[in-house]
Amino acid sequence: MQSRGVLRRSTGLSAVRSCLLLLFIHMSAPLEARRVRGGRAQTRRVQQQQQPQPPPAYRERVEGATESFPLDFTAVESNMDNFMVQIKNLAQSLYPCSAQKLDQEMKLHFLKNVSVTCNDGSPAGYYIKESKGSKRWLLFLEGGWYCFNRQTCESRYETMRRLMSSTKWPQTRTGTGILSPQPEENPHWWNANMVFIPYCSSDVWSGATPKTDQNDYAFMGSLIIKEVVNELLTKGLNNAKVLLLAGSSAGGTGVLLNVDHVAEQLQSQGHTGIQVRGLADSGWFLDNKQYKFTDCLDTISCAPTEAIKRGIRYWGGLVPESCRQAHVGEEWNCFFGYKVYPTLKSPVFVVQWLFDEAQLTVDNIHLTGQPVHEGQWRYIQNLGQELRSTLRDVPAMFVPACLSHELITRTYWMDIQVKGTSLPRALHCWDRSLQENLHINSSHNHQMHRTPPARGCPLHLIDSCPWPHCNPSCPTIRDQLTGQEMSVIQFLKHMGFDVQKMAQQQGMDPRKLLGMLNNGN
Numbered sequence: 001m002q003s004r005g006v007l008r009r010s011t012g013l014s015a016v017r018s019c020l021l022l023l024f025i026h027m028s029a030p031l032e033a034r035r036v037r038g039g040r041a042q043t044r045r046v047q048q049q050q051q052p053q054p055p056p057a058y059r060e061r062v063e064g065a066t067e068s069f070p071l072d073f074t075a076v077e078s079n080m081d082n083f084m085v086q087i088k089n090l091a092q093s094l095y096p097c098s099a100q101k102l103d104q105e106m107k108l109h110f111l112k113n114v115s116v117t118c119n120d121g122s123p124a125g126y127y128i129k130e131s132k133g134s135k136r137w138l139l140f141l142e143g144g145w146y147c148f149n150r151q152t153c154e155s156r157y158e159t160m161r162r163l164m165s166s167t168k169w170p171q172t173r174t175g176t177g178i179l180s181p182q183p184e185e186n187p188h189w190w191n192a193n194m195v196f197i198p199y200c201s202s203d204v205w206s207g208a209t210p211k212t213d214q215n216d217y218a219f220m221g222s223l224i225i226k227e228v229v230n231e232l233l234t235k236g237l238n239n240a241k242v243l244l245l246a247g248s249s250a251g252g253t254g255v256l257l258n259v260d261h262v263a264e265q266l267q268s269q270g271h272t273g274i275q276v277r278g279l280a281d282s283g284w285f286l287d288n289k290q291y292k293f294t295d296c297l298d299t300i301s302c303a304p305t306e307a308i309k310r311g312i313r314y315w316g317g318l319v320p321e322s323c324r325q326a327h328v329g330e331e332w333n334c335f336f337g338y339k340v341y342p343t344l345k346s347p348v349f350v351v352q353w354l355f356d357e358a359q360l361t362v363d364n365i366h367l368t369g370q371p372v373h374e375g376q377w378r379y380i381q382n383l384g385q386e387l388r389s390t391l392r393d394v395p396a397m398f399v400p401a402c403l404s405h406e407l408i409t410r411t412y413w414m415d416i417q418v419k420g421t422s423l424p425r426a427l428h429c430w431d432r433s434l435q436e437n438l439h440i441n442s443s444h445n446h447q448m449h450r451t452p453p454a455r456g457c458p459l460h461l462i463d464s465c466p467w468p469h470c471n472p473s474c475p476t477i478r479d480q481l482t483g484q485e486m487s488v489i490q491f492l493k494h495m496g497f498d499v500q501k502m503a504q505q506q507g508m509d510p511r512k513l514l515g516m517l518n519n520g521n
Contacts (some may be wrong), residue, residue, distance in 0.1 A: 001028055002521075008514075013101075018148075023480075024140070025402055029228055030300075037103065046289075049066065068375040070149075070498055072494070077238040080234065091471050093175065103325075104129070104174065104175075104181045104182075105129065105172040105173065105174055106127035106128055106129040106172060106173045106175060106179075106194055106195075106196055107127060107128060107129070107171065108125055108126075108127050108169060108170070108171050108172065108173075109126055109128060109231070110123040110124070110125040110126055110129070110166070111123055111124050111125055111126075111228070111231065112231060113212065113223070113227050113230075116198035116220050116223050116224055116227045117210070117218045117220060117383045118164060118165050118166050118201065118218065119153070119157070119164035119165065119200060119201060119202055119211075119217040119218055119219070120157070120164055120165045120167075120211075120218075120388070121211045121218060122165045122166045122167050123166055123171070124166065124200060124201075124220070124224045124227070125166060125198070126195055126196065126197045126198070126228045126231075127172070127173045127182065127195065127196040127197075127198070128193070128196075128235070128519035129175065129193070129194040130192070130193050130235065130236065131191050131192060131193050132236070133191065134191050134192050134193060135239060135240050135241040135242070136189070136191075136192040136193065136240065136242045136244070136300050137192060137193045137232070137237055137240050137242070137243045137244070137248070138178065138179070138189055138192045138194055138195065138239065138244045138246060139195045139197060139228070139229075139232075139243065139245050139246065140178075140179055140194075140195065140196050140197065140242070140246045140247060140251070141199065141205055141245070141246070141247030141248075141250075141251030141252075141254045141255060141258075142196065142197065142198050142199035142247070142248070142251050143197045143199060143227070143247065143248045143249025143250040143251040143252065143254075143282070143283070143406065144160070144163045144202075144249065144250055144251075145163075145202075145249075145299055146203060146204050146250060146299065146307070146311060147202045147299060147311075148201050148299070148302070148307050148308075148310040148311035148314055148315075149310055149314055150216060152298060152299050153216070153217055154218060155298070155318070155383050156202060156238070156299070160379055162198055162200075163202060163438075164200055164217070165200060166198070166200055169198060171385075173196055173507045175194055175196065176407075176409050176410070176411050177407075177408050177409035177410050177411060177413045178246065178279075178408045178409060178413065178424075178427075179194050179196060179409055180411075181194070185411065185414065186415075187424050187428075188424055188427060188428045188431070189244075189416055189427075192244075192369045192513055193236065193237075195228065197224065197225065197230065199221075199250065199251060200219075201218070201221035201224060202217070202219065203220075203221045203258060203315035203317060204221065204253050204254055204257065204308075204311070204335060205221035205222060205224075205225060205247070205250070205252045205253070205254025205258055205259050206219075206221055206222055206253065206254070206312070206315055206317035206318055206319065206335075207219030207220050207222060207223075207315035207316055207317055207318070207394065208220060208316050208317075209315060218399070219314070219316060219317075219392055221254065221313035221315075222257070222258060222261065222293065222317075222318045223274065225245075225254075225261070225262065225360050226261070226262075226265060227264055229265060229266070233269070233271070237274075240273060240274050241273065241274065241275060242274070242275045242277065243262065243266070243274050243275070243277070244277050244278075244279055245259050245262055245276065245277070245278050245279070245304050246278070246279035246280075246281065246408060246412065247279075247281065247283065248281040248283070248406040248407070248408060248409060249281075249283060249358060249405065249406055250280050250283065251281075251283065251338070252280040252281045252283020252284070252354060253280070253281050253283035253284075253285065253335060254283070255278045255279065255280040255283065255348070256278065256280050256283060256337055256340050256341065256344070256348065257318075257319060257320065257335070257340070258384050259276060259277070259278035259344065259348060260320045260321075260322070260344055260345055260346050261318075261320065262344065263275055263276035263294075263346050272344075274327050275434070275438070276346050277346060277347050277348070277349070277434065278346055278348035278349070279345070279349050279351065279408065279409055279427070280337065280346075280348055280349070280351065280352075281351040281406060281408045282351065282352060282353065282358065282405050282406045282407065283337065283350045283352075284333075284337035284338070284350055284387070284390070284391070284410065285304055285336055285337065285356075285358075285359055285362075286304075286336065286338075286359060286383070286386055286387060286390065287304055287305045287333075287336045287339075287365065288383070288386060289303075290303050290362070290363045290364050291363050291364050291365050291375075291376065291379045292364040293364075294364060296310070299361060300361060300362065301362075301364065302362070303365065304336075304362050305332065307362075308335045309332045312331060312335070313331050317331070317338070319331050319334035319335075319344060320334065320340065320344065322343040322344070322345070323340045323344075326343055327339070332496075336337075337390070338390035338391075341394065341411050341520070342393070343405070347434060348396070349393050349396040349397065349398070349426075349427060349429075349430050349459075350391065350396070350397040350398075350399075351397070351398045351400050351407055351408060351423065352387065352391070352397070352398075353399070353400060353402050353403065353404045353405065353407070354384045354388065354401040354402065354463060354468075355380060355383065355384055355401065355402065355403040355468040356387075356404075356405055357403060357404060357405040358405045359383065359387075360380065360383070360403075363379070363383070365379060365380060365404050367375060368519070372489045376387065380467075381466060381467060383518075384401065384466065384468075385466075386465075387399075388462060391462060392509070394460075395460055396430045396433075396460065397459075397460060397461065397462060398418055398423045398427075398461050399418065399461065399462040399463060399466070400416055400417075400418050400463055400471050400473070400474060401463035401465050401468065401469070401470050401471045402416070402468065402469055402471055402474035402475060403468040403469055403474075403477070404474070404475050407423065410421070410475075412474055412475060415473060416471075416473050416474070416475070417471075417473045418461035418462065418463055418471070419458070419461055419463075421458055421461055424456065425457075426459050426461055428457075429457035429458060429459045430459045432457060433457075433459060
């Protein structure tokens, strides 16, 4: 038995050595190739000049391909021990070299502090996939609207109980998009420690109110985040270099409300070396006037300002202290991105569709059935202009002119581009700029000593075209009644798009505009 154990260990070590050898051969190959190519550099340049250049979108993907190589160099940061841990982790994940299969799923953990609960009093929790070799942590806040009084919360409990209770949560979750453990789908964050925090507080992650005899529901979104961070400090977060608090929809707004709280929480406990950042996806809502005013009877038809005014009282909602001081007595303002963002100390990257479906829904623009008429079309265009103006002073953003909602956890998140740059590439550029700023400026205030982005590495990306889905990389459009795919021109005609009038507004020949739309330009 002992000799068999020795043999098994020897075989295991041999497999690891083989994997490491293959890995170093793979890593050194480009270096050797560069040495060989050095003597032929002049010939290559002449050949490249004679060959037709690929289109920009293709070049961006090809040039970014090296970034997909599965080593997290940002997390390594010259730490050789950490680097070797990652090498071993990678060797274990190589198949068929390894007998050990990498566990890709996030596992459910309920909070040890049972006083912090979901709406119905069931325990709150989180899903985690640890990556021992990485000092980067990604905490994701789930979205899912809200409820703002007893009536809307009771209705929500009947129809969307998963967003108010943990009683039927699955034991595992598989991450997608920026939560994916696959480098092909997630080139820069695949090897981070992934944490998915389910939304079960219905309060836009702001509440601090327990369930009592007087309160039918608990609203503890802000406290859930705090408790999750406390538990993660015992799982390696205390050694982290970067914590990215990300979220979509209500979770995106939750990022804006909580990113400074998390930074202050870590600093107060002595963890001053952790860089806290925010990634807010589809949570930059406007407190604009609805297209058609309706009474505040349910979550969907109630104007955002009125819903938040009622909700913040019902939830006992908390907002960042600097924003509270700027809006004393009207703290509801802090739920709107363009009002809370200037008060934040932590750097935040904003991802927002220029024509957000959730924003249009609460503004009572419903894109089903008959084509929209001219007044609705004008409202939609004005919405895009309003959103663009509120983002003017945001240095890091990705804003495609598409009609959609949520992006960073979509499997197609790498396919969307703004001005030839994908979102993962823009986030990588942002990460680089923050690392460079760290050496220049000890302050975490994103409005001070901003260095310009590196050449070819943009991070202020917003489409300039003025109508929905004028960006050819937008997600596929489907007719909401038939489920059939629609071309861009079919969609715009359904929206009441007038080619003649739009061409006149843009100073273009109508035939040229129609050709551009048909070609997806």
